[in-house]
Amino acid sequence: MPSIEKMMFADIAGVESELDAVLDIISSCGCFHMENAAAIHISGSKNTAKRENPYIAPLKMLSEIGTLTGITLEKADASGIRDGDAEKIKEEIRTVRNRVQKLKGEVKKASDNLNAHKMALEQVLHISGGEGVGSLSVDIQQIFACKHIKVRFGRLPVDSYDKLPFYEDKNFFFLAYGRDKEYIYGFCFAPLSEAEEIDSILDSLYFDRIRLPDFVHGSAEDAAKFLQNDVDNDASEVEKTKKELADYIEEKRELLNKYFTKLKTLHDTFELRERVMMIRDKFYIVGFVPEREAEWFKSLFSELTTVSLVMKPCSEGGGGDLETPVKLRNNKFSEPFSMFVELYGLPAYNDMNPTNFVAITYTLLFGIMFGDLGQGLVISLIGLILWKWKKMTLGRIMERLGVSSMIFGTLYGSIFGYEELLDPVYESMGIHFLPFKAIHSINNVLYTAIGIGIAIIIISVIVNMVMGFKEKNYTRALFSNNGLAGLVFYCSLLMLLLGGMLGLNVGGPVYIGCLIVLPLIVMFLREPLGELVKGKGFKIHESLTDFIAANFFECFEFLLGYATNTLSFVRVGGFVLSHAGMMSVVLALAEMSGSFSPLVMILGNLFVIVLEGLLVGIQVLRLEFYEMFSRYYTGGGKAFKPVKVDYDEIIE
Amino acid sequence: MNEKRSACRRNLNATVAKMHAVYGRRLRQEDYNALLSCTSVSDAADYLKRSTYFSKVLENVNTESIHRGNLENILRRSLMERYFQILRFEKIAENEFYNFIIIKTEIDEILICILHLNAGTSDHINTLPIYMNKYTSFNLMELAKVGSYAELLALTEKTPYSAILKKYQPDEKGHIDYPALELELNTYYSRRLADSLKLIGGETEKRLRDFIGSQIDMKNIINSYRMKRFFNADAEDIRSRMIPIYMRISQQKMDELYNARDDKEFMQRFSQTYYGREIAAKGFDMSDPETALIRFRYLQIKRAFSRSTAAPECFYTFIQLADIEVKNIIRIIEGIRYSLPTKEISELIIT
Helix, strand or coil: CCEECCEEEEEEEEEHHHHHHHHHHHHHHCCCEEECHHHCCCCCCCEECCCCCCCHHHHHHHHHHHHHHCCCCCCCCCCCCCHHHHHHHHHHHHHHHHHHHHHHHHHHHHHHHHHHHHHHHHHHHHHHCCCCCCCCCCCHHHHHCCCCEEEEEEEEEHHHHHCHHHHCCCCCEEEEEEECCCEEEEEEEEEHHHHHHHHHHHHHCCCEECCCCCCCCCCHHHHHHHHHHHHHHHHHHHHHHHHHHHHHHHHHHHHHHHHHHHHHHHHHHHHHHHHCEEECCEEEEEEEEEHHHHHHHHHCCCCCCCCEEEEEEHHHCCCCCCCCEECEECCCCCHHHHHHHHHHCCCCCCCCCCHHHHHHHHHHHHHHHCCCHHHHHHHHHHHHHHHHHHCCHHHHHHHHHHHHHHHHHHHHCCECCECCCCHHHHHHCCCCCCCCCHHHCHHHHHHHHHHHHHHHHHHHHHHHHHHHHHCCCHHHHHHCCCCHHHHHHHHHHHHHHHHHHHCCCCCCHHHHHHHHHHHHHHHHCHHHHHHHHCCCCCCCCCCHHHHHHHHHHHHHHHHHHHHHHHHHCHHHHHHHHHHHHHHHHHHHHHHHCHHHHHHHHHHHHHHHHHHHHHHHHHHHHHHHHHHHHHHHCCCCCEECCCCCCCCCCCCC | CHHHHHHHCCCCHHHHHHHHHHHHCCCCHHHHHHHHCCCCHHHHHHHHHHHCHHHCCCCCCCCCCCCHHHHHHHHHHHHHHHHHHHHHHCCCCCCHHHHHHHHHHHHHHHHHHHHHHHHCCCHHHHHCCHHHCCCCCCCHHHHHHCCCHHHHHHHCCCCCHHHHHHCCCCCCCCCCCHHHHHHHHHHHHHHHHHHHHHHCCHHHHHHHHHHHHHHHHHHHHHHHHHHHHHHCCCHHHHHHCCCCCCCCCCHHHHHHHHCCCCHHHHHHHHCCCHHHHHHHHCCCCCCCHHHHHHHHHHHHHHHHHHHCCCHHHHHHHHHHHHHHHHHHHHHHHHHHHCCCCHHHHHHHCCC
16 A cells, blocks of 8 residues: 655754764755754754855856856766865856956957947948938048038937927938838038037937948948948957857866856755754754665764764654654556645645545546547557656656556447447457447446446545544544444435335335434534543533534535535546547548548547547546545645755856 | 717727737736846847837837937837727727827826926927827927917817816916816816716726726825825815825715824724725735735736726726836836846836
8 A cells, every 4th residue: 555655753963063064965865854953952042053155156156157158057977076176166167257258248349349330331321322212422421521510420219300390490400311110310410519409409319329430431332331341340250259158168068067066066055054953062953754764864974973863753753743744655556646646735644645546546537438449549658758758747647547548448349439340359259238338328327427426435435434543533533424424324325215216125214213314413413422532521612503503504515515426426427428429520520521531530539639638637636636535635744855956946 | 979889889809809919918027027137228128129029119229229218218109009009900999988098198298398387498308209199189299399388278279178277377486386287187087088988888887987986096095195104294285186086985084094194094094995905905015005005006907907808998907007017117227227226126016
């Protein structure tokens, strides 16, 4: 029976000089769930061992290098680097960072030059009429050589251009020669004496001034040639500096990854000090270790002479008031289904691990509701791909569900919607009628679905009773709606109904009185009866009126619950029928589409797999959570999280 | 009227779907985080151009050399472009209700003009939304040139604002009572908006009336809180500066707030009102009541937008959300420009 991993509480103490060695063991062993020692060790002068983490600064530098160069630092083999090398590493990282900054600066400078020249070229092309509306055949340098007129060359945002009439009384004019969606390009001419004021107006209009290099002279065409040459040179300079940076970082990449791995290990280990308590020069660390790994864990400390490690099983009170973390222990089949259990909430340490029950019922119900030999195979294959390729746990679940679907598909005689394809095989085996062939046996399917539901509800109640006895919670085990009283009531009522349907003589005043009314009264009085069993007497904690009112409605809800939960399983049969129905539509469409029939069959099957697969998956999960978990499972456990270094986290 | 009303009640599902599609491209928290981490205006402009739906409006912009003011203008203009794009989608602009942005723009520009007249400055032109000129009832370029109150009256003579402006002639020192004029113009806007709601009718009208009324309530609460906290203004002074429209908080309750001795008593009384209880229930930090109210107001707008399928309600809330988004970006850009600490800028962002 898969269960919950047994835990040992570990209490580690030692002198401060060996703290780093202990933390190193803890962060690398992978089996220690660390708690805050202050929660256990009470002292007047307690302090944590937290100090300023010295590894943050070099990690930030590494992160800066990553940002500047676009590389992602990854975990690498850093076994050759000793702890004592930290200072040397810091210096080396600083050198690399400075070099990267310098190269990045060179790239930026070259890019800026390129942009400036590109922009100037763009303007000159506008002037020459290459891309703009007009053409200026004067020498550009002559324009700028005017003695009494200040000339500005650049572009105005379209909105600002529309605002120029506002300044019609000012002594300047803007000669536009081209435009695009956002800007109007042109020269601005102003008297030298008013240049300052005009510049300020242009600034307020967000005039983007473009400075032409000194060597630009001659006509616009000539200037364009000069600038094109410059742009080409700049582009090759940009490429050259970028390559230099890329080559340098590629050369250092392996080393940087090693340094990152080492520093991140040291950083995360150092962060553990926050949960370490110091009393004078002694440190205290507490946490949990799985019982199976306890001996090995203990052996890791054998060489540390001042360190004492005391371990006590949690079942014997180890850990005191600390909540014991939970690690589920599942077999290979049920393991992926723990995803659903964790989604709902982990069980408490002393509770039961429901993963196996979920795995069996989920697989079974999915197979029943989505039984098709061919489509089941497709689901399994998709699951296999998702698991192997994307490492998705859902893929592993799909593998199992697909197999279940194939088994039930064989029982129904259904392959990709063809309900008759397996008939010859069965006939050759001497079987002439399949009792669960959906289309022909609607009543059989629906009755069986309710039967499965009843069985699952009864099993859930029994599991709840077992858990109640284990916890010595007799209200839960004996008197609740999911305890013995509920079980007797539910089974007796079912027998009564079944007897009525089959015309059997079940019932009578004694039967009804003892097996139906009495359990109902017990459920009504479950809380005071629970107190009575504990030896605290028959006690009602609230006023009698409140007690009667509250329990009347609760009992009414229990009765409704039995009915609705049982009928809820009709959906199992409903989906068996809907699958057959949907596939018959696909077959009819395929028949109508003549030569496209294979294509319609493939698309139809894919549609049904996706839509119905998703619906059935959700419906079964609903049955698990609502009809089953609500009867025996509470969740609320704390997950076992062993200390480990997180290499995906970047310190910025 | 009936014709107008039936035009207003057209099936505008395509417009609603379009607005939801456009809203789907909004900036997310990670976008704001990325913008906050930018160290220069060009970096921020570059991020907007590369990674957000603003890439289209910034397509021809050189982010390396862009001026902060120009970037802000482009963003504001893009908001208006979105507004007109949706109006054009199913030609709904003929309905008075959908013109609220134009009226708001006209009022805002008149108020800016009055501020300049009072201050004796003339740089109104810089922030003028010249792209709205073809929609406004007076010439915006002429408004920028206005040098006296008489010129303003002449310019706006044939507009509905004329009657209001005439009431606020400058005093002997040439000073115009700005706060009173602002209140009256804003009240006029709110009433005109409320009147236009009659064209919508039905449940949508009711919901929009309630929603717009609540927005006015919250605006009044925020403004009166500021007056109480920073100027310790008396009840009469506060009352005279608030829009006299009440929705989920009665006039009597508002009077109680105005009558509070100080901002602490104001907050204590506020906590007993509908908004106070709602804000507390949502878990907003009441130690900064102004931010809590602004965030609550944003939440209301977001909810109204996401749950509504009626075009007028969607349109009104969509424009508000788009406006908040543009204002958020502008706050970040200004914060970067003036080297404010990231934490301080992020506190100004409404998400």
